Amino acid sequence: MRAVRLHPPGRIEDLQLDEIQPPEPRGGQVLVRVHAAGITRDELEWPADRLPAIPSYELSGVVAQDTDDFAAGTEVFALTPFDRDGVAADYAAVPVEVLAAKPPSLSHVQAAALPMGGLSAWQALVVHGRLQPGERVAVTGALGGVGHLAVQLARSQGATLVDAGEPCDLLFDSAGGEALARSAKRAGRVVTIAAEAPGATYFVVEPNREQLLELARLVDTGELQPEIDSTFPLAEAQAAFMRSAARGKHGKVILRVIE
Numbered sequence: 001m002r003a004v005r006l007h008p009p010g011r012i013e014d015l016q017l018d019e020i021q022p023p024e025p026r027g028g029q030v031l032v033r034v035h036a037a038g039i040t041r042d043e044l045e046w047p048a049d050r051l052p053a054i055p056s057y058e059l060s061g062v063v064a065q066d067t068d069d070f071a072a073g074t075e076v077f078a079l080t081p082f083d084r085d086g087v088a089a090d091y092a093a094v095p096v097e098v099l100a101a102k103p104p105s106l107s108h109v110q111a112a113a114l115p116m117g118g119l120s121a122w123q124a125l126v127v128h129g130r131l132q133p134g135e136r137v138a139v140t141g142a143l144g145g146v147g148h149l150a151v152q153l154a155r156s157q158g159a160t161l162v163d164a165g166e167p168c169d170l171l172f173d174s175a176g177g178e179a180l181a182r183s184a185k186r187a188g189r190v191v192t193i194a195a196e197a198p199g200a201t202y203f204v205v206e207p208n209r210e211q212l213l214e215l216a217r218l219v220d221t222g223e224l225q226p227e228i229d230s231t232f233p234l235a236e237a238q239a240a241f242m243r244s245a246a247r248g249k250h251g252k253v254i255l256r257v258i259e
Contacts, residue, residue, distance in 0.1 A: 003089035133158030141175030227251030
């Protein structure tokens with residue numbers, strides 16, 4: 001099968017499209033025919049100690065073989081674990097506990113844009129931020145891959161959105177740096193995914209099937225819609241990651257595995 005792999009020393013220009021053997025799913029894994037894979041700006045730094053490695057940890061695709069949990073042909077999407085190869089390939093062996101049925105109203109490209117950003121937003125606002133209806137919420141990086149979903153999710157939970165820097169009950173920081181420093185002083189609670197900061201709750205997003213299903217429900221009721229910045233074929237992974245690292249994006253960068 002085709003797979004994008006990051007070779008040493010681990011720079012964008014070290015991404016190559018290789019031919020490798022398809023994965024053989026072990027117990028608790030499902031073989032998925034990947035249709036689209038989402039990428040994240042700094043993820044090429046994550047597998048530095050296990051190169052060559054396949055990037056991308058967000059997929060939308062179709063179950064390739066019958067399992068106890070999913071019939072072959074079922075459309076699924078997922079955020080996959082970060083401690084192993086990713087999913088920028090024709091096939092991926094995915095732990096069954098992180099797979100969820102794809103929202104029927106989304107294409108595979110759209111669905112691949114949802115897991116990382118949607119789960120980051122959910123865990124920031126609902127889990128760590130303890131958001132309550134009627135509270136005032138501000139989001140830094142509100143146009144980014146995470147931020148634009150956090151804005152929609154906050155509204156779906158009955159919150160009032162205010163601009164970053166205004167007084168608020170909860171600040172969700174997805175940008176870091178000066179944006180956090182300017183806004184945190186006027187926030188009752190601060191949650192960040194950018195970097196550890198005094199007085200802020202910092203966390204790393206985790207795969208969660210139940211939360212994905214809740215996000216899918218919000219998509220299908222029209223309350224949540226992932227935005228696509230751009231798409232690239234698998235063979236243009238270098239260009240995709242260059243776009244992901246660029247300023248001025250609006251939404252998610254996606255690799256199209258099946259055209």
